Amino acid sequence: MGIKSSTPYGKDFGGCGLAGIIDRSGKSVAGNMIVSSLTSMKDRGNGLGSGYAVYGAYPEFKDNFGVHVMYNDAGAREPVEQLLKTKLKLVHAEPVPVKKIHAIADPPEFWRYFVDPPDSMDKTDEDAIDDLIVNIVMDINERIDNAYVVSSGKNLGVFKGVGHPDAIAEFFKMQDYSGYLLLGHTRFPTNTPGWWGGAHPFTILDWSIVHNGEISSYGTNKRYVEMFGYKCTLLTDTEVVAYLLDLLIRKKGLSLAAAASVLAPPFWKDIEDMDPHKKDYYTALRVSYANASLNGPFAILMGFDNGILGLNDRIKLRPLIVGKKGDIVAIASEESAIREVIPEPDDVWAPKAGEPIIVTLKEDAKQ
Amino acid sequence: MLYKNPYNHYFDYVVQRDIDKCIRCKACVTQCSYGANYYDADRDLIYSLDHNCVGCMRCSTFCPTDCISIVRNPDAFRLNANWKDHNIKDLYKQAGTGGIIITGMGNDKPFTNYWEHMVVDACQVTNPSIDPLREPMELKTFLGRKPDKLEMNKNGDITTKLAPQLILETPIMFSAMSYGSINYNVCESVARASKELGIFWNTGEGGLPKALYGYGKNTIVQCASGRFGVSPEYLNAGAAIEIKIGQGAKPGIGGHLPGEKVLEGISETRMIPVGTDAISPAPHHDIYSIEDLKQLIYALKEATRYEKPISVKIAAVHNVAAIASGIARAGADIIAVDGFRGGTGAAPKAIRDNVGIPTEVAIAAVDERLRQEGIRNEVSLVAAGGFRNSSDIIKAIALGADAVYIATSALMAVGCTLCQQCHRGRCAWGITTNDPELSKRVNPELAAERLVNLIHAWSNEIKEMLGLMGINSIESLKGNRDRLRGVGLSEVELQALGIKQAGI
Numbered sequence: 001m002g003i004k005s006s007t008p009y010g011k012d013f014g015g016c017g018l019a020g021i022i023d024r025s026g027k028s029v030a031g032n033m034i035v036s037s038l039t040s041m042k043d044r045g046n047g048l049g050s051g052y053a054v055y056g057a058y059p060e061f062k063d064n065f066g067v068h069v070m071y072n073d074a075g076a077r078e079p080v081e082q083l084l085k086t087k088l089k090l091v092h093a094e095p096v097p098v099k100k101i102h103a104i105a106d107p108p109e110f111w112r113y114f115v116d117p118p119d120s121m122d123k124t125d126e127d128a129i130d131d132l133i134v135n136i137v138m139d140i141n142e143r144i145d146n147a148y149v150v151s152s153g154k155n156l157g158v159f160k161g162v163g164h165p166d167a168i169a170e171f172f173k174m175q176d177y178s179g180y181l182l183l184g185h186t187r188f189p190t191n192t193p194g195w196w197g198g199a200h201p202f203t204i205l206d207w208s209i210v211h212n213g214e215i216s217s218y219g220t221n222k223r224y225v226e227m228f229g230y231k232c233t234l235l236t237d238t239e240v241v242a243y244l245l246d247l248l249i250r251k252k253g254l255s256l257a258a259a260a261s262v263l264a265p266p267f268w269k270d271i272e273d274m275d276p277h278k279k280d281y282y283t284a285l286r287v288s289y290a291n292a293s294l295n296g297p298f299a300i301l302m303g304f305d306n307g308i309l310g311l312n313d314r315i316k317l318r319p320l321i322v323g324k325k326g327d328i329v330a331i332a333s334e335e336s337a338i339r340e341v342i343p344e345p346d347d348v349w350a351p352k353a354g355e356p357i358i359v360t361l362k363e364d365a366k367q
Numbered sequence: 368m369l370y371k372n373p374y375n376h377y378f379d380y381v382v383q384r385d386i387d388k389c390i391r392c393k394a395c396v397t398q399c400s401y402g403a404n405y406y407d408a409d410r411d412l413i414y415s416l417d418h419n420c421v422g423c424m425r426c427s428t429f430c431p432t433d434c435i436s437i438v439r440n441p442d443a444f445r446l447n448a449n450w451k452d453h454n455i456k457d458l459y460k461q462a463g464t465g466g467i468i469i470t471g472m473g474n475d476k477p478f479t480n481y482w483e484h485m486v487v488d489a490c491q492v493t494n495p496s497i498d499p500l501r502e503p504m505e506l507k508t509f510l511g512r513k514p515d516k517l518e519m520n521k522n523g524d525i526t527t528k529l530a531p532q533l534i535l536e537t538p539i540m541f542s543a544m545s546y547g548s549i550n551y552n553v554c555e556s557v558a559r560a561s562k563e564l565g566i567f568w569n570t571g572e573g574g575l576p577k578a579l580y581g582y583g584k585n586t587i588v589q590c591a592s593g594r595f596g597v598s599p600e601y602l603n604a605g606a607a608i609e610i611k612i613g614q615g616a617k618p619g620i621g622g623h624l625p626g627e628k629v630l631e632g633i634s635e636t637r638m639i640p641v642g643t644d645a646i647s648p649a650p651h652h653d654i655y656s657i658e659d660l661k662q663l664i665y666a667l668k669e670a671t672r673y674e675k676p677i678s679v680k681i682a683a684v685h686n687v688a689a690i691a692s693g694i695a696r697a698g699a700d701i702i703a704v705d706g707f708r709g710g711t712g713a714a715p716k717a718i719r720d721n722v723g724i725p726t727e728v729a730i731a732a733v734d735e736r737l738r739q740e741g742i743r744n745e746v747s748l749v750a751a752g753g754f755r756n757s758s759d760i761i762k763a764i765a766l767g768a769d770a771v772y773i774a775t776s777a778l779m780a781v782g783c784t785l786c787q788q789c790h791r792g793r794c795a796w797g798i799t800t801n802d803p804e805l806s807k808r809v810n811p812e813l814a815a816e817r818l819v820n821l822i823h824a825w826s827n828e829i830k831e832m833l834g835l836m837g838i839n840s841i842e843s844l845k846g847n848r849d850r851l852r853g854v855g856l857s858e859v860e861l862q863a864l865g866i867k868q869a870g871i
């Protein structure tokens with residue numbers, strides 16, 4: 001008997017596949033859409049990790065932080081809940097609904113907690129509240145064995161694990177969710193082991209990242225974010241991208257576009273040719289945040305409460321395609337994945353190397 | 368009776384000459400600046416006084432018929448693992464002179480060389496390597512304080528003004544070598560090369576000859592404990608100022624320039640009389656503690672209207688990480704850490720060979736400490752001391768250096784053969800001598816070309832190595848210890864370097 005192959009070509013091949021869909025009017029897109037988009041690129045993964053992010057998943061708890069936690073051991077639940085109860089106000093706790101299926105053997109346990117900052121905190125000091133949540137996430141990941149925070153944003157649900165995209169979707173009942181922004185990722189892990197915590201998206205607060213590529217600057221980036229208290233515990237290079245964006249945007253106050261040009265900076269030779277104003281601007285960004293620039297091949301999609309950012313490395317070593325029709329914009333590794341959800345797009349194009357694609361909700365969009 | 372000092376017998380080299388091939392051209396006689404070769408007209412033969420030979424290979428290089436070989440003196444003491452050859456010879460020498468043994472160049476003892484125990488990662492399959500012949504590969508490096516955060520106004524314009532930076536086209540600079548320890552021609556060669564390469568050279572503590580002020584944009588002017596040649600004009604002439612606290616070859620003591628080397632031009636530039644020894648005090652007498660250093664840093668910043676980065680150079684010593692942290696907090700923009708293999712024009716041998724620590728571990732410790740304290744951004748880190756090739760440099764940057772200083776290898780590009788006689792001022796290669804006849808042996812134009820070649824070659828190799836790591840900008844290698852692995856090191860050594868064992 002030969003080895004079972006997932007493709008008709010007789011051998012497995014691929015890389016990671018990623019997909020994102022946003023309805024700029026803020027209307028909900030069915031969870032199934034991202035599943036079928038991603039599943040069309042099943043051969044880009046190897047079944048060792050898939051996942052989804054749904055922005056707008058929890059309208060009834062939209063003002064609470066939704067903390068998804070994965071337990072590899074049921075015993076880890078107690079210390080986590082204890083921590084959440086002491087440091088925060090627990091509004092609601094429940095297991096994440098799952099369906100036991102054959103394709104997913106031996107899954108960990110998932111719980112979600114909806115929490116508020118403690119009453120003692122000034123509710124207008126959002127930065128301090130965000131810092132508190134980040135610290136708690138870091139604390140759980142680093143200190144409590146067998147417990148990993150999957151997501152911690154508001155109105156955001158993240159569902160990921162070891163399995164092909166359709167299996168993971170079935171397991172987490174993706175058909176029951178919908179949201180104005182959906183991200184998906186299928187993984188072909190090479191450098192880091194295929195484990196549940198290693199599947200994408202990686203998230204911190206409202207940021208979620210899916211990534212195709214390998215970050216050759218990982219050591220530099222990791223040691224940089226560690227200077228600011230982030231801890232890379234998930235055994236993968238993508239995690240650091242989530243922390244970099246949180247650092248650049250929330251802590252350093254950069255706009256999305258500025259942050260994108262830090263991650264994939266223009267070449268010095270191009271900066272030389274810019275007009276003096278732009279030249280100073282990009283020089284300052286590049287010089288000041290050199291340790292945050294990403295090197296190596298990558299295509300990333302980053303979700304945030306108000307939209308999505310798509311970005312390629314500076315020499316486009318990974319695919320990224322954008323398609324749009326009306327208010328719906330889809331970004332994915334392959335055009336086929338876009339046509340799966342927008343069969344007749346108004347426009348489809350491949351962004352240039354290092355050129356950020358930023359799609360935000362319209363002003364009047366109801367979240 | 369012929370008097371012969373028996374201890375002269377213990378010399379290091381023998382000049383062997385194939386008399387059949389010798390054409391009596393006397394090149395070896397004129398080229399040897401140590402009086403080791405002479406012509407006997409009566410016999411029409413060339414002879415050598417082997418005890419004068421320092422093994423610099425100037426004569427063998429210039430012999431037109433290749434009939435000279437400089438060989439190690441086979442005359443050997445009884446083998447003794449404790450009393451090595453050099454221990455014995457040094458002892459006899461001191462018993463004869465009662466003096467401190469002075470030597471030149473860097474520590475030559477067989478300490479563990481950590482560069483040789485580190486290997487570099489490469490991309491395979493999952494991550495494409497980048498071909499520097501086809502894709503841009505960036506080595507541009509900025510040295511100076513970086514803001515922790517850029518402030519923006521509501522239009523998104525950056526309002527923070529960047530602190531002054533040194534912009535290097537490649538992360539390599541020429542380390543401090545003073546005018547006097549090397550002659551004018553060598554200074555000019557290094558300055559010219561720096562200008563052409565878009566990098567920097569460092570005056571050392573000998574001041575800047577007037578004729579080289581034109582290279583100011585590529586010059587780091589040094590201010591050392593002797594304050595030789597320091598004037599407001601000098602401080603403003605360079606692109607940056609370096610306060611020299613220590614030097615890898617002789618931590619804890621000041622620079623020494625013997626009076627024989629202090630000739631006219633040097634006397635003028637250093638602002639001291641001809642023929643006087645230029646002995647820098649061991650400490651700066653206005654710096655007895657870190658707060659004093661801070662005052663000097665700010666005095667120099669004031670003197671140059673905050674337009675130039677201030678570097679502080681220290682020797683790598685046991686407590687280097689804590690010292691560097693103090694220096695960063697004292698306001699320095701650049702810290703240069705000079706390891707114990709760094710060269711020198713003159714140093715007591717006992718100090719050169721036994722004081723200080725290797726650059727590799729010093730850089731690793733300083734970078735890590737500054738990160739732990741969250742101040743790594745505020746200061747650039749320059750590694751110095753013993754860089755022999757581009758791979759040493761790659762590894763230093765991956766450990767955490769922003770750039771490196773080279774000096775010994777630069778002199779080698781000009782001809783130096785590491786004979787360690789720099790302190791004698793008779794350098795046969797015309798480098799560490801001010802003798803006008805010997806100095807002529809260095810032609811600044813040709814020497815600059817060789818320096819440029821060397822840095823180009825190394826830069827190209829650095830690009831190749833970055834490419835195979837899948838990196839197209841040097842900033843993504845900085846502190847990227849993930850791309851290094853150790854081979855043949857103990858766990859403690861791996862820990863000191865902050866790298867993993869190969870295979871893990």
Ligand code: SF4
Pocket residue numbers: 382398399400401402403404419420421422423424425426427437795
């Ligand atoms: S030139 Fe150098 S190698 Fe030749 S005899 Fe003189 S000292 Fe020895």
Ligand code: SF4
Pocket residue numbers: 384388389390391392393394395396413426429430431432433434435
């Ligand atoms: S340089 Fe060579 S050929 Fe000329 S005199 Fe000396 S040994 Fe003879």
Ligand code: SF4
Pocket residue numbers: 423471472778782783784785786787788789790793794795796797798799
């Ligand atoms: S500079 Fe001259 S004296 Fe010094 S080691 Fe090199 S060749 Fe010898």
